[in-house]
Amino acid sequence: MLTARSEESDRVAGLRIGADDYVIKPFSPRELVARIEAILRRRRSASPMIDPTLRFAHLQIDPDRREVYVGDQAIDLTATEFDVLLALARRRGRVLSREQILDLVWGNNFYGTDRVVDVYVGQVRRKLEAVAGVPLIQTVRGVGYKFIDAAV
Numbered sequence: 001m002l003t004a005r006s007e008e009s010d011r012v013a014g015l016r017i018g019a020d021d022y023v024i025k026p027f028s029p030r031e032l033v034a035r036i037e038a039i040l041r042r043r044r045s046a047s048p049m050i051d052p053t054l055r056f057a058h059l060q061i062d063p064d065r066r067e068v069y070v071g072d073q074a075i076d077l078t079a080t081e082f083d084v085l086l087a088l089a090r091r092r093g094r095v096l097s098r099e100q101i102l103d104l105v106w107g108n109n110f111y112g113t114d115r116v117v118d119v120y121v122g123q124v125r126r127k128l129e130a131v132a133g134v135p136l137i138q139t140v141r142g143v144g145y146k147f148i149d150a151a152v
Helices: 006-015 027-048 078-090 098-105 114-132
Strands: 060-062 065-070 073-075 137-140 144-146
Touching: 060 078, 065 114, 073 114, 078 098, 078 114, 078 144, 098 114, 098 144, 114 137
Parallel strands: none
Antiparallel strands: 060 065, 065 073, 137 144
């Protein structure tokens, strides 16, 4: 928390509501950077390294590296194609409407038709199925799409 309020009660209240640190103005930029680095070090050491890779029967998705594999073969996806696939895969078996996919992938900054989702889903399907040989994304007519590859 960065503030001009310097009373002890303000500092205590700030820390109690969730602040990791409380820096009072005026402050040294070097000190601020050092405090931020210390917090980041503590967070890294406190959390165990968790493999974020999503593994399915035909597909592996590494969100950190933004890589997709069918078996040992890397699948070349655009940034938006990757985001569409990741949104569906993270919700495996659940039907997502076009609007839900728009919100997850494009956020509130999208202006256009929701049919753009159909285009991207089609491109992802074509690329995955060409290698996997089986459908991995199912259309639920009148509702949306769902990722159907089996979990491992």
